[in-house]
Amino acid sequence: MNIKNTIFYRHNKAVLVDFTAEEISSDGSLILLEKIEREHGLIKFFSSIIPDARNPFYTIYTREAQLKQRIFMLMLGYEDTNDVSHLQNDPIFKDVLQGDLASQPTLSRFENCMDKKAIFEMANYWVDRYVASLKGRKSIIIDVDGTDDPTHGNQQLSMFNGYYGQFMYNELFFHDGDTGQIILPVLRPGNSHSNKWFVSILKRIIQKIRAVYPEMKITIRADGGFSGAVFYKLVDKEDLFYAVGLPSNARLKKKVKRATKAVKLHYLNQGKKHQHFISFQYQAKSWHAPQTCYSKVESTGIGMNVRHFASNIPEKEAREIYFDFYVKRGETSENRIKEVKNMCFSDRLSNHNFWANFFRLFQSSMVYEMFLLLKEKIKNTSFEKAKKWQINSIRTYLLKVGATIRITKRRVFYKLSKAFVYQNLFRELIFQ
Helix, strand or coil, X not given: CCCCCEEEEECCEEEECCCCCCCCECECCHHHHHHHHHHHCHHHHHHCXXXXXXXXXXXXXXHHHHHHHHHHHHHCCCCCHHHHHHCCXXXXXXXXXXXXXXXXXXXXXXXXXXXXXXXXXXXXXXXXXXXXXCCCCCEEXXXXXXXXXXXXXXXXXXXXXXXXXXXXXXXXXXXXXXXXXXXXXXXECCCCCCCCCHHHHHHHHHHHHHHHCCCCEEEEEECHHHCCHHHHHHHHHHCCEEEEEECCCHHHHHHCHHHXXXXXXXXXXXXXXXXXXXXXXXCCCCCCCCEEEEEEEEEEXXXXXXXXXXXXXXXXXXXXXXXXXXXXHXXXXXXXXXXXXXXXXXXXXXXXXXXXXXXXXXXXXXXXXXXXXXXXXXXXXXXXXXXXXXXXHHHHHHHCECEEEEECCCCEEEEECCCCCCHHHHHHHHCC
16 A cells, blocks of 8 residues: 555655644634634624524525634635635634634625625624724825726626726725825726715725824825825815825926026936935916925936925924835735735736725725734734734735644644744734
């Protein structure tokens, strides 16, 4: 029998393979994820508003169990509902979910149970959950940004976007600029402009915050696609602060013409780097009032880089607003969107129904929020290197660990691999 199992020889040693080991899962970290869910109840919170018109006599999986399975699968890198076929014998998934995993058709029906009313209700829950987390804070920063999601099938409202040059969905995110929390994710038709629905949604978010915290200082941070007349009216009406990019135009170019010429003459031609800021009052034709605007005229040593932005942040100079505040959105907003999109799989909106895809965006955002809770736990450990990990690193280094499970009448034993490099980090997290 040994000879039959030999696959090759390494020098004078036979290398044999068989399937006689105990049932081993590559996802031993599921027990850590279950503990986080028990502490914070994020999945339970959102599952309570998912509609359920099924006949209870023929129902096996609750909405909470279905959502938990989907979120845990995404957290561990299983992007699609049909990935469940690879997990049907996984002993740890079965233990955490307290039974067999729901099949791909069951999960697909689950995602398609959401209609417009349910999505709007869940969106309100997203904002309410964020407002409930603001206790004790006196100021917040709301980062706003969008991203493209290319589509490759017959999805509803997948449309051609001339700016991106592709058929796509347009995702819009409102983030907390200090904590990284998602205030609200929004899915929009592919041909939407960057600021579509932006002001109307922002207005509702502000109203919800001010209803509970009327004295909260709120600052909006966004790129040039979100600058517009309606936004500046909202700023004045709701007493908001802001720093928003401005798209270049002929009038703005004229404003910086002299400074651009001087920087080009004195620095660019010598191959030197230099930054020069100018400030001025500017009012586009559609704006109700002039705004304080700034321009950064920069010689990079190999070319010119001119950026415009507007802000009403008081007692700060242009350089402070730009470098100490505005550009930080690259980390607090753009990098967080990359995590949601590329590491939590919000780019996998492959259902036909638009509202089902909206629900998928919510699910990816819940995955991001679960990872955010895990990141907070990591910050309370002694592992400095782990505190810099992004979601992909956490998934690869921490969550993917081999484990076996032994169940007795009164106990469940999880046995993780002795070779796990970060077992001390895992131990600190699991016993926090």
